[in-house]
Amino acid sequence: MSEEKQRRPVLRWAALSVLSAISSAALFGLLGLWLLLRPDGPLPDHWNPTKRLTVAAPVTIVTRFQMMRALGDVAECRAVLDQAGVAFAPMNDLEVDENCGIAGRGQLSKLANSRLNRVETRCATVLRLAMWEHHVVQPAAQDLLGTSVSSITQIGSYNCRKMRTSRGSDGRWSSHAKANAIDITGMRLADGRRLSLLKDWDGDDPEAAFLRKIWRGSCDWFRLVLGPDYNQLHADHFHLENTGWGFCR
Ligand SMILES: [Zn+2]
Known part of the structure; x- marks a missing residue:
């Protein structure tokens, strides 16, 4: 027998072994994934990317993925808010033109643990607000002020207008x-104290520290945040935005 003929079965055997090792690994991998992700599997929901976001669940590396899915799907977004106890009464979408309107529209009057003066807005904006309230605002109030936030004051979400800058109106449309x-613009605390950005932002007291902490923390849950340190136009409010490019000032 030639050497060439002797080598061929060995090569074939090696190739077959490698193939079967790869397919066994893939099979075990799939089986493991199936065991982990099935509805009654051992993985907690907040670690499972196939599960719906829970606002009050601990934050994990999967949370952002679950949140992005809910932000992009109005039905899922509404379900997340319902489950969290957020009062966001559904309304028909507002269709104005390509620049103005509200998709996923509703009327917000309460987050999980604080009231809000009523506002019409879109589900995605409420979802980010709900995550901020639970994971930033309430813990910061407990840590720094020894109480909780009972209501949050807003001065508007929908407004069909162009962007405002310190030099006047910009050509681009506002978010x-x-x-x-x-x-x-501010908050009321469960112990009766009222905080406003205009009066309480500057200073060394716990109220100012609280406002700065929740401003910093809002950057984790919104895509763009402008506060009193940005410019005079924002001296009295936080502009919390669902779109944008990670700017926080
Ligand atoms: Zn604004």
Whole structure:
């Protein structure tokens, strides 16, 4: 027998072994994934990317993925808010033109643990607000002020207008034109104290520290945030935006 003929079965055997090792690994991998992700599997929901976001669940590396899915799907967004106890009464979409309108529209009057003066906005804006309230605002109030926030004051979300800058009107449309932002001016605490950005932002007291902490923390849950340190136009409010490019000032 030639050497060439002897080598061939060995090569074939090696190739077959490698193939079967790869397919076994893939099979075990799939089986493991199926065991983890099935409805009664051992993985907690907040670690399972196939599960719906729960506002009050601990934050994990999966939370952002679950949140992005809910932000992009109005039905899922509404279900997440319902489950969290957020009062967001559904309304028909507002269709104005390509620049203005509200998709996923509703009337917000309460987050999970604080009231809000009523506002018409879109579900995605409410969802980010709900995550901020639960994971930033209430814990910061407990830590720094020893109480909870009972209500949040907003001065508007939807407004069909162009952007305002310190030099006047900008040519571009504001994120408010599609209710992709909300402006927050202050809070009332459960012990009766009232905080306003205009009066309480500057200073060394716990109230100022609280406002700065929730401003910093809002950057984790919104895509663009403008506060009193940005410019004079924002001296009295946080502009919290659902769109934008990660700017926080
Ligand atoms: Zn604004």
